[in-house]
Amino acid sequence: MTSSQYSRNGKEEEVDMAMTDEDAAIQAISTLGTLSEEQQEAKVRIDTILCSDDPFIDINELFNLYNILYFRSLLLPRVEVSWSPRLTLCAGICELVRDPNNGNKYTKTRLKLSEPLLKFRPRSDVINTLLHEAIHAYFFITTSWRHSRGDDGTGHGAGFLLLADAINNHGCYEVTVFHTFHDEVESYRTHVWQCDGTCRSRPPFFGLVKRAMNRAPGKGDSWWQKHQNECGGSFEKIAETEMTKAQSEKMNGLERAGRQRNKIDAWVGKDRTLTAKAAEKDAMDDSLRSKKRPPSQSSEVDARKKIRTAVCCPICAETVATNEINNHLDRSHPS
Template identity: 65%
Template sequence: MPLTDEDAALLAIATLDPLSDAQVNANNTIKTIIASSDPFIGINELFSLYDVLYFRSLLSSRVEVSWSARLTLCAGICELIRDPSNGNKFTRIRLKLSEALLKYRPRTDVINTLLHESIHAYFFITTSWKHSRGDDGTGHGAGFLLLADAINNHGSYEITVFHTFHDEVESYRTHIWQCDGPCRSQAPFFGLVKRSMNRAPAKGDSWWIKHENECGGKFKKISEPDLTKFQVEKLSGLKRAGLQTNKIDLWVAGNKRQADVDDEQEEKSSRSTKRQNNTNPAIQTVICPICNRRVKADEINEHLDADCKCE
């Protein structure tokens, strides 16, 4: 029988009191790295040290750790790898940290995310890939909480169940579609689907059938990120010309919309001035310095040019 998450967690926790010489050395090195002012943090070195300190040195030989530029919806992921030569069984793990979400955040967020994903990797390996998904199906069951709490208490870390960073995630969801059906006017999404990759809403989405039954509208893409210089260079001449035409069309349309706004504002200003003239005629007149008569402000020059013949 493979170990359960709880059993595996207890085995790891039992090694923390007392620490072995190897664990003491690893812990001291970790403290030195964390205390350093160097903004660069070597996740592979830290991972190896944490493996010795908290995970019984079981991870380094089977887990590959790397940064991922494509991971934009969560801070980290524990990816299982099958071996076709071994009956397509799981044999290794890729532990990926999101470069996009973590590169500008404090190093504590990087470390807590690294430890979080390492706990998942530890359970996959020690339970013969039977790591419990927990009551909510996310893999954060009793065993995960038990080991996370022990590590937090030992090293004053802040490993949490979820480590998504909502503002950063939102900033990468730049491919946007909007439905033209009734759901367009309904909170909280108002018919919008935002994604970090160019994948249009389709039957593969879990909510698609419900949307078809309750709304039935069609999705149209309304926003997407600009292509990088490298992506533009890879386009054919015809596609680049089309891209440039689209940019010009958008520029013209934008200027037309701005012109319409300017015209509308000018019209509103004109109507406001007329209302002021009708309600405050005194404001629009001045006293002639020669004849002391009140004259319309916009007619004072003609009045004076005529040598003030009103005397």
């Protein structure tokens, strides 16, 4: 039987290459029957932290204690724990890290908690998310990075459920399979693109792409080629996050002008849609009234049509032809 080595508290130990998630879970659970002196001390410190009224949690301190109590002291120093200001799709993530000096093999994991999603959540959500990701890290390390993806491909197979259930029962936690907070996730998806192709009429997305970061849909998306084959439409940005004053001041003139152009294009596009609908309605009305309209009214009708094909500049309030608004902005308001 082959084996590999890893570090536990500075010591080299043997790891069974054939170990499964279920095997690793059973080994961890077996230590909870009669706690060692080190585990008892860790539990006392954890209880003290959780009973405190202080809303602040030192996730690194807590992770170190959970490592001793629930994970056989195998996680440190191979797991790096941190808050992530950019993680907005889920509350936590466990990333594998390759070592270029060791044949590009996996040697460590990064456990990240979402600062945007968790900073306004109850403290218990932070703790349950921390334990959830710690379970993933434990399986990666103990199974030599062959942590099972499970039936649903998410890594929450029988081993995960077994260990999570044991930890919940032991410490009265609520570690669940999924920990996405839908309302919080949606609140950060403020960059929105709309497709002008046939997919805009198909559920469940109706041609909309919403993201927390300003990254337009493109070839880097796994679904892009399928979309091109089945729809082939183009995406136009229709909404984005309002910038703070500090962010705006950091932008150069070209970036600011580009952002303004995006807003104007969306605004003019909306105006064109409304104008087209109004023109269609008026054309029908004019056809019904044409026989009754005196010749003197023709000039008034022409004037009304001209007004509908023009828009008001949002900067100087000058009336400009709809198809000339961008040229007017570049020429009269270059900055």
